[in-house]
Amino acid sequence: MATDTRAAAIPAVGFDRPRGWRALGRYSLLLFVAFLVLFPIYTTIVAALKPGNEVLNDPLRPGPFTLDVLRDAWSTGRLGRYLLNSFVVAIVVTVCQVVTSLLAAYAFAMLDFPGRTLLFGVFLATLLVPLEVTLVVNRRLIDSLGWLNTYQGLAAPFLATAFGTFLLRQVFLTLPRDLRDAAAIDGVGHLGFLRHVAIPLVRPTLGALALFSFLSTWNQYLWPNLITTEADKNTVQSGLRLLASTNLDEPNLVMAGTVIAAIPIFVVLIVFQRQLVRGLTAGAVKG
Amino acid sequence: MIPRHSASRRIAALALVGAASLLAAACSSGESALESGNERPTTPATSAPPATAEPGATTPAGSAPTTAAPTTTVTPLADLPPCPVDALDGAAGPVELTFWHGMSNELETALIELTDQYNASQDAVVVTLQNQTGYEATIDKYIQSSQSSRPDIVQFPEYTVQLLADSGTVIPIGACIEASGFDTSPILDRILKAYATEGVQWSMPFNVSNPVLYYNKAMFEEAGLDPEAPPLSLEELRATSQAIVDSEAAGYGIALDTGADSGGGWFIEQWFAKGGELYADNGNGRLAPATRVLYDGPAGVELMSYVQQMITDGLAVNVGDNASGQDNFLKMADTVSPAAMTIGTSAALGTVTAVLDGGLIQGITGEDLGVGPMPGPGPGALVGGASLYIVAEKGDEKAAAAWDYIQYLISPESQSQWAAATGYVPIRSDALELEPLATKYVEDPRFKVAYDQLLGTSDDPSAFGPVLGPLREVRAATARGVAEIFNGDDVAEVLSRTAGESNALITSYNERN
Incomplete structure (x- = not known):
């Protein structure tokens, strides 16, 4: 933060702001990369706003403008239902991940118990096991519980996260031990300390974790696809596949569905972007 | 690398070999690349023991070498779940x-339309x-x-018949046919038999397709070809492609792909059937579980060398694994360097038009699209598409209801409506006499090509196609090999390696089941 304001206060000076050819080179590279990133988004939006077969005739230029396709995608694609499903699952997973990570991280950082290092090592090792490896076993378990096509089935395998635990533990470790000792002398228990002292101090990281959990749950594709067999239980990502597979001859409809599915994510990102960046880089730069 | 004239010289040489084989000569032109070096005289002998060296060692369930004899005196349905066809009468409310x-x-x-009609037509079942x-x-x-x-x-x-048969999770349709005295005679025999192994009818065919040639009539005209006479044999396919490329009517003659369920796997099974070649031993796995694939033999090498040569010479273009099933069609619509033809499932015809x-x-335009039989070493085609299975252990009422719904879907009226809307082949001949299919076939003969092609299939065991437990995986392995061949790798070596992988899959499957 501090460096930011200083840089702004002394404009056009210093090695941060190259001039002449160097600046030209740097900005053209940035523009090129930005173009690569934005181009698919651009074509998606353009296609979503075009009527009928205009898309195939002229896919690039913004042409005749209509909102009918978006409306159509909303109704034929049942996207309202899928968005609701996605929201419920993403929020349940986010809340649970934050709570479980918080408690586990606190235990790993603040409590002394036998086997702590070993346990934490095992915990971290689960980061090395990708979702795909446990997919079949997880699906069988959810099936035997009778949870196919349910919210609990969609959420259950993701209620705890090694990544979140690790992230929060590292932040907890930076808290001075004296704080905990002082609180203990005042008669504050673990939960009290967590609530009144630790959480306020790690709030940026917590926000980043929540956002990260939300985004990754929202973007899940494989799992919802595997455990839903009824159309109404799809999340928005697996619902999009249904939309795409049943409307091959209407590419603009599929694009419109994609736009609708992406809007909530855009909103969340724009609103919480500061939180995300601050949390993930917390401690990276001394400021 | 390989001189242009070698193909024609090879075909001439093959014609000699082909003439030596009476059956091959009787089957088709006798000039086809697939007629050479096969063991045709042995294949029609269906009652002969399996061709493997030691069938007893590799066939599962402790079967002696004699299992291969297709003498089914005991009813094979005895050990399988029964089909309680009358249970619907006792149902309290609608069965869901x-x-x-x-x-x-x-x-x-x-399909939604047919199902809505069924649900509205009666009160006992809701699907x-x-x-x-x-x-x-x-x-x-x-x-x-x-x-x-x-x-x-x-x-x-x-391609899942054997998998489902071994899964023990379904009520064989044969039990329902037997229990209700259902008349299967109007159903085309070869369509029904495609879903039978070792004497058990496992499922009811519903949507039947086979690969056909899609071509651009305008490009044919531009190349000076007759737009109503698509190529039938592989030699004609090459000549047609050459004419199209030479006249610059299109960039390529034909678009091919390496998808497991199209150019990479399924088409090879089709070409083998057309050429009267067995794809797997034990009568394509229909007399006893197959133990190995046979496509790495001379017939397979000839066939794939031919296709590779088409690509090397720039007459055919490989559009990759075609995961969407659309890439080969889109290549025909390419604005820069389109292909004039492609081979695709007839099931796509409704969507393409x-x-x-x-x-x-x-x-x-829709009128530019021509449809012809799949070019190959002979007429006919294997039954593709899908069939309907009744899942077991769901209760008598549900099984009976499922049988009722299936009978509705395969009624002549439903099949007529279904085939006219989709391009699928009706499973029964009497559907052709009913509207809307009767008119559809007259007004748009392109929809009838797949049906006629299927009727033209021989009665040779090879024409019933392979049933293998891991056919899905075998196709995937084969398709990977075909992709390498299309990219110019040595045909014989790739095929023998791929066949080895496939045989390992089959052995492993047979050991588990």
């Missing part, structure tokens, strides 16, 4: 059925359709699910 299907686009629309987004997803979900999570009816593609008639593709 769930049906997992893999239909999309025009096909799904037509709920559940789209599982394609066959592959349906198979995965079905295999991974517990019996209670499975649907009551499921649609599976033709809908897209073209809708004016979605610039420069090609």
Whole structure:
């Protein structure tokens, strides 16, 4: 933060702001990369706003403008239902991940118990096991519980996260031990300390974790696809596949569905972007 | 690398070999690349023991070498779940059925229509359709699910017959046919038999397709070819492609792909059937479980060398694994360097004509599209598409209801409506006499090509296609090999390696089942 304001206060000076050819080179590279990133988004939006077969005739230029396709995608694609499903699952997973990570991280950082290092090592090792490896076993378990096509089935395998635990533990470790000792002398228990002292101090990281959990749950594709067999239980990502597979001859409809599915994510990102960046880089730069 | 004239010289040489084989000569032109070096005289002998060296060692379930003899004196249905066809009468309220299907686009629309009609036509059964987004997803979900999570009816593609037979999770349709005295005589025999192994009818064919040639008539005219005479043999296919490329009517003669369920796997099975070649031992696995594939023999090498040469010479273009099933068609609509032809499933015809008639593709109208039989070493085709299975252990009422619904879907009226809307082949000949199919076939003969092609198939055992437990995986392995061949690798070496992989899959499957 501090460096930011200083840089702004002394404009056009210093090695941060190259001039002449160097600046030209740097900005053209940035523009090129930005173009690569934005181009698919651009074509998606353009296609979503075009009527009928205009898309195939002229896919690039913004042409005749209509909102009918978006409306159509909303109704034929049942996207309202899928968005609701996605929201419920993403929020349940986010809340649970934050709570479980918080408690586990606190235990790993603040409590002394036998086997702590070993346990934490095992915990971290689960980061090395990708979702795909446990997919079949997880699906069988959810099936035997009778949870196919349910919210609990969609959420259950993701209620705890090694990544979140690790992230929060590292932040907890930076808290001075004296704080905990002082609180203990005042008669504050673990939960009290967590609530009144630790959480306020790690709030940026917590926000980043929540956002990260939300985004990754929202973007899940494989799992919802595997455990839903009824159309109404799809999340928005697996619902999009249904939309795409049943409307091959209407590419603009599929694009419109994609736009609708992406809007909530855009909103969340724009609103919480500061939180995300601050949390993930917390401690990276001394400021 | 390889001089242009070598192909014709080879074909001339093959003609000699072909003439030596009486059966081969009787089967087709006798000039085809596939006629050479095969063991045709032995194949029609269906009652002979399997061709493997030691069948007893590799066939499962402790079967002696004699298992291969197709003498089914005892009813094979005795050990399988019965079909309680009358249980619907005792049902208290409407029986609710769930049906997992893999239909999309025009096909799904037509299926929804048929099902709505069925639900409205009676009070005893209500069917709920559940789209599982394609066959592959349906198979995965079905295999991974517990019996209670499975649907009551499921649609599976033709390459899963053995898998479902071994799964022990379905009521064989043969039991329902027997119990209700259902008359199967109007159903085309070869379509029904495609879903039978070792004397058991496992499922009821519903949507039948086979590969056909799609071509651009305008490009044919531009190349000075007769737009009503698409190539039939492989030599004609090459000549036609050459004419198209030479006249610059199109960049390529034909677009081919390496997808497991198209150019990479399925088409080879089709070409083998057309050429009267067995794809797997034990009568393509229909007399006893197959133990190995046979496509690495001389016939397979000849066939794939021919295709490779087409690509090397710039007459054919490889569009990759075609995961969407659309890339080969889109290559025909390419604005820069299009192909004039492609081979694709007849099931795509309804969607392709809908897209073209809708004016979605610039420069090609619905009338430009021609459809012909799949070019190959002989006439006919294997039955592709999918069939309907009744899932077991769902209760007598559901089984009876499922049988009732299936009978509705395969009635002549339903099949007529279904085939006219989709391009699928009706499973029964009497559907052709009913509207809307009767008119459709007269007004748009392109829809009848796949049906005629199927009728033209021989009665040789090879013409019933392979049933292998791991056929899905075998196709995937084969398709990877075909991709290498299309990229110019040594044909014989790739085929022998791929066949080795396939045989290992089969051995492993047979050991487990």
